Amino acid sequence: MRVWGAIFNIFAVLMMLLMSFAFLNLTRVLDRDFDQARLNKAVEYSTEATFINTLEIEDIGLDYTDIEAIEINTGNSLDIFETMMCFNYDLSVHEENKKLIEDSVATMVLSCNDGFYIIQDIYNDTGKGEYLLRWSPKIPYLYDDGSNKYAFNVVKQKWAKVSGSGDIEMPLEEGYPPGISHDKVLEVLNEQITRNIYVEIENRNANRDIFQYKFFLPAETTRAGVNPISGPGILTLIQGARFASKEMIGTVSVSGYKVVEKVNVVAFTEKIDGVDKKFYCYEGQMDIDDIDTKYKVKNYYRDTRTAAKEEYSPHFGLMTKKITKR
């Protein structure tokens, strides 16, 4: 009996060791899960701040109204990304901390209408002789069909062709060359960006850290929800963040934004029983024939809150209509 008791005890100790190991693993997984979720949020907010800063709108009327008028300027966007990451991790905004964040940037791509910028690892031999991240010159969207080379503007749908003999063709009207569809252009540009990301990550791996490349850009939205690049946008990949957790987070955090047309709020007056009543609705909800006849447009606002502050009430008849601007 005594022997059996000892055997059971040994068995129980082994079980306990196994359970302890499982428990420690559980705590690690739970902590890592939180750190990963926080990193995703931090990257999302920092990428958004960076993107807001890169946008330049040529149209001086309403912001974001003409999607073709949007220009992208890299400027100090990388610095803004690093500053925002410092805020998100309570790090002082200092060169050393910015460098720490830079080390985890696997790649960043800023896509425009007719080309894209990508983060490159540049060797700076003037200062301390270190590698720095800098934006590349703008790389145009190119397609080579074997005999001709094409450059595209995907938003304005314009193109330029350089034939084998060196002749340049640049039509003024919109539309793609015969035999090339919009889907084909999207496929080509996403493939080109994916290839460039791969090359830049390989360069970074040769110089410093190890980034595992496991990301691709599809030509059309996948079932998993990955969108292709189809105009002005930003894509950030963060891997191996040392500042985000007790141990390095090895998984990739991806964040991307693209420009969409903003739907403004239209404030207007309508004559009811001989009195001008103040209302608001979204752009594209009014019948075009009613503008300036039935409804007198007074102002545009960014959101309904501001319109309400200016004492405009929602026009429920119009607000239920489909927004046709998008």
Added chain:
Amino acid sequence: MSDFINKIVMIALIFIMLVLSPLLISYKIDDAVAKRTILNEVSQFIDKVKHTAIVTEEDLNKLYIACNASGLSVDVKVKRLVRADINKDGKIETVHYAVDDLDGLEDINYGDVIKVTVTEIGISTSRRLMYNILRIDEGKFEFSLAGTVG
């Protein structure tokens, strides 16, 4: 003698496996859920401010209550950071001015940063023991999130 030691070991093992282990696992899962809840509340708050560019007293109260309803006792600080460039001995430097009074938070300009810092207060003795002896707790829970209004 060995029979007596066997019994003592058995009782200790029963206590560890039937009382201590479920308590520890339950505590750790509750703690993880609380942290995720706070993270979600804070990100929801930032998303709202990013869109509306305004922080009201009601928004702040809701955030404090939501964070403290998670199970952890936390202090929440909301700051608005205004980006500005200053001339320091001929060199232009970018600085961020922090504003945390309610008047300063009420009308936020586009491009300003809204930062939320959550700090745990009143950590229980059992958790302190778990952090200092067993090392399975991360100690005081503290994190920040910041987004740009725009």
